[in-house]
Amino acid sequence: MLKIGIVGCGAIATFISKAIARKKVSNAKVVAYYDKNRHKAEKLSKITNADVCDSIDELVKKDIDLVVEAASIKAVEEVATKALSNNKDVLVMSVGAFVDKELFLKLYNLAKDKGRKIYLPSGAIAGIDAIKSLTFGKIEEVVLKTTKPVEGLKEALKDKGIDADAIKEPTVVFEGDVFDAIKQFPSNINVSVMLSIASEFPAKVIIVADPNAKTNNHEIFVKSSIGTLKVLIENVPCEENPKTSALAAYSAIRIIKDISEPIKIGT
Ligand SMILES: NC(=O)C1=CN([C@@H]2O[C@H](COP(=O)(O)OP(=O)(O)OC[C@H]3O[C@@H](n4cnc5c(N)ncnc54)[C@H](OP(=O)(O)O)[C@@H]3O)[C@@H](O)[C@H]2O)C=CC1
Numbered sequence: 284m285l286k287i288g289i290v291g292c293g294a295i296a297t298f299i300s301k302a303i304a305r306k307k308v309s310n311a312k313v314v315a316y317y318d319k320n321r322h323k324a325e326k327l328s329k330i331t332n333a334d335v336c337d338s339i340d341e342l343v344k345k346d347i348d349l350v351v352e353a354a355s356i357k358a359v360e361e362v363a364t365k366a367l368s369n370n371k372d373v374l375v376m377s378v379g380a381f382v383d384k385e386l387f388l389k390l391y392n393l394a395k396d397k398g399r400k401i402y403l404p405s406g407a408i409a410g411i412d413a414i415k416s417l418t419f420g421k422i423e424e425v426v427l428k429t430t431k432p433v434e435g436l437k438e439a440l441k442d443k444g445i446d447a448d449a450i451k452e453p454t455v456v457f458e459g460d461v462f463d464a465i466k467q468f469p470s471n472i473n474v475s476v477m478l479s480i481a482s483e484f485p486a487k488v489i490i491v492a493d494p495n496a497k498t499n500n501h502e503i504f505v506k507s508s509i510g511t512l513k514v515l516i517e518n519v520p521c522e523e524n525p526k527t528s529a530l531a532a533y534s535a536i537r538i539i540k541d542i543s544e545p546i547k548i549g550t
């Protein structure tokens with residue numbers, strides 16, 4: 284039985300907890316939660332009976348195999364460093380943190396030294412399997428066009444001084460590289476960093492705010508010497524957090540399930 288500790292008790296942690304409690308994943312149990320808002324951890328502990336911790340340090344010292352980071356980009360360095368240093372594997376949802384190459388290398392080397400694994404789920408996008416294989420050829424172009432309901436982009440738009448309520452038709456609110464995209468939309472475009480890591484090529488990113496959209500759509504285009512990939516995924520947003528697609532949580536759940544599977548499907 285894989286023992287899991289979860290840091291960040293929002294939308295993704297809720298999906299994971301329910302999937303485990305409802306035995307959709309039978310090889311794992313949640314044993315500990317930590318959230319900076321203790322009441323959120325307490326709410327989830329009612330679903331799984333897991334302990335509520337007062338700090339990341341307390342959580343990583345527990346008898347657990349895997350720490351799931353489902354908190355924020357800012358939390359990744361501390362959570363992953365402490366998890367790996369305490370000989371736990373770590374699954375990182377806030378993949379945007381790895382836009383920082385130094386952090387990527389630091390955690391990569393720590394995991395290697397400790398003989399532990401860092402899991403980066405495909406998250407809210409599809410096609411990562413093929414894109415990883417395409418890197419054996421020459422990648423020429425990587426583009427992500429994300430269209431989200433205005434509601435899901437509201438906070439980030441406010442930070443940019445854009446009044447989301449004034450958007451009455453599909454509007455491009457960002458066009459640029461992955462580095463600026465994740466800086467300006469840290470809770471919306473982790474997928475662009477995942478795409479760039481998988482393709483080993485910095486993605487061009489376009490973000491559209493659509494007042495009529497009901498789904499979080501990600502359109503991916505990768506041109507390479509091996510082939511050209513075009514993928515569109517239309518994701519149902521989480522009720523608890525409309526910025527986040529349910530698929531992102533299910534990709535983490537799938538990794539947790541696959542850890543104990545004797546057969547590995549896909550690249
Ligand atoms: N890889 C991918 O494809 C995707 C990644 N994500 C990312 O995954 C992460 C989790 O998403 P989601 O569950 O929707 O987010 P939520 O906002 O629903 O939940 C995150 C929770 O973690 C808490 N938190 C934030 N920072 C810390 C910290 N340092 N220590 C402890 N708790 C903390 C938050 O508190 P508070 O609300 O007070 O900040 C909140 O309760 C986010 O970073 C999100 O951007 C999301 C979708 C797709």
Ligand SMILES: O=C([O-])CC(=O)C(=O)O
Nearest residue numbers: 407471472473474527528
């Ligand atoms: O869930 C999504 O559709 C994408 C997302 O929020 C992210 O990548 O940060």
